[in-house]
Amino acid sequence: MNLPAAKRRRATGRVTLNDVALAAGVSPITVSRALRGERAVDPELVARVREAADKLGYMPDPAARALASRHSTHVAVLIPLLSNALFVDLLEAVQRTLRPAGYQVLIGVTHYDEAEEEQLLREQLLHRPAGVLVTGLERRAGTRALIASSGVPCVHLMETAQAPGLHCVGFSQHAAGMAMTRHLLGRGRRRIAFAAAQLDARTLQRLAGWRDALTEAGLYEPTLEWLNPAPSSIALGGRMFEQIIGQRPAVDAIFFCNDDLAQGALLAALRLGVKVPEQVAVAGFNDLTGSDQMLPPLTSVRTPRGEIGEAAAAMLLALMRGQPVARPAIDLGFTLVPRSST
Amino acid sequence: MNLPAAKRRRATGRVTLNDVALAAGVSPITVSRALRGERAVDPELVARVREAADKLGYMPDPAARALASRHSTHVAVLIPLLSNALFVDLLEAVQRTLRPAGYQVLIGVTHYDEAEEEQLLREQLLHRPAGVLVTGLERRAGTRALIASSGVPCVHLMETAQAPGLHCVGFSQHAAGMAMTRHLLGRGRRRIAFAAAQLDARTLQRLAGWRDALTEAGLYEPTLEWLNPAPSSIALGGRMFEQIIGQRPAVDAIFFCNDDLAQGALLAALRLGVKVPEQVAVAGFNDLTGSDQMLPPLTSVRTPRGEIGEAAAAMLLALMRGQPVARPAIDLGFTLVPRSST
DNA sequence: CTGAAAGCGCTTACAG
């Protein structure tokens, strides 16, 4: 190895494609192709290259690869919050599916802020991600344009709709809102309040489902809506419960848009001595951890976020590989979980 | 713009450093230096370059930058779980500090598995991160060697210790364990059980703190330790509470290693009709969301994870910039939060 | 303070 000094000047000590090529006695480009399993390379050469690569401990440099191919192995994932267990479950499932396929997940937390989402996406796109996963279907026109013009494959999480070129995995938030409301109606409740925080797009779809179910039953009344734009939390659920019970004692059921609110409500009921479900039924959404441990156990809707994360990641994988996608819009449904709180 | 075809062949349409250089009438290298604020560049030139870059909407390519400089703008962060709010708070603080400085966070979830941690780090290191953040001080020798030989600056989260070359931000888990135990002793408790799940390094340090405080008081007894390697959860806390109360009715206080367990215990107590704190006091750790809403509100230890995330990220920032670090080991303390459960 | 040259480690696009 008598390379001229100039050749060694910036040597990083890293094992490169070239080293493998020399060891295997082929050209670098053949190593590249053999290792990526691209095109037809003589199986015997592939074996020789593999062996040399293993022996030298060769690992491709993602930066060089990204620069040359104009695609990194990053996948950008944009979620509203990390403090909602829902999105953590989603993320874990995405990571579980994408990592073994050789992709790195870049997480962006939008805090339910459309401007922040656009800014994050703009930054992520600089890294030439191989794919993008975003939460929900609604966003700024600028953000949508950014995605479209980037040409990067994109799958939408948590909601589902049919539209040309749209890829999404989720379930009908509206139908889930209706289902829970009908469950409460089925238990004989007549004054069913809807209590929500955050008021993001999906919460509003559940609200619409509740509204439609009550209207259908001839029991809809605008004053039964309790909407609070503040972030969802156990403490807020307690306050909302006190408020509703205090101002509308005739309410006989409260459908909270998320389990943390409902859990807070159950704790407040215990504190206040309000009997659940005798005096008022309490229902939640998402079936978060702890809901089955509450007193009484909380009726909720189990949402398939793990499955959504996996299916969306699998769909993105196909898109990134240029493979055909059988169903571009997947509805994974939901499960009503009746417990003693209703 | 009459470039020969060959010049345009692989044009990406992206605005490059070269485009800015042409527009500003300087060499590309001067643009590079001006934009990075490196060395002394004529202020007038800097202004001209900035203007040209803004006008063209130039954004540097991270892959090209990483390849040439051998450092990406990624920071790898290794945490045990995303399903513990503690680490989510940590992560949010890290992101909040690192993103404005131009760094992207790559999250690795180790699931409390040392082999997985090593594997994740190995993958992350391929991306030539500018820095690494890891949770805790204990890990495999191989993982430590990987960090050391990479030469990438590394800061340790959640624990603190003095050692040459070691950078860490945290607090004394042992002292916190002692403090809570002494609080219980101060409330007249004499048979104080310690109930833990997961059994990671930090949990065991709290256990040691509990043990030392009880030994000091002449009240230590091995059978008061309830250690379960299963993942921590509200449901598990309920089961452990039932078990302890069932098998050792004389226990007059239980110190749970994490708030989720303690919350589950409080719910189980309600279910079983066990009076808290009259019959048995219940304490938790980390002061997680909802603990102040429990019935009775849960006594806990507030841990400064937000501050830890910020301080660690700031320290890493200094290391990545080659700046001196005043204090390589920062102890941010903790706060005992007494509530009605003890 | 500024620049021309070389190179980071890969892949694309073209030949054969």
Next chain:
DNA sequence: CTGAAAGCGCTTACAG
């Protein structure tokens, strides 16, 4: 099926 050439878009190291 295999390869030589060129290039991806930056920064390093050396001069001046």
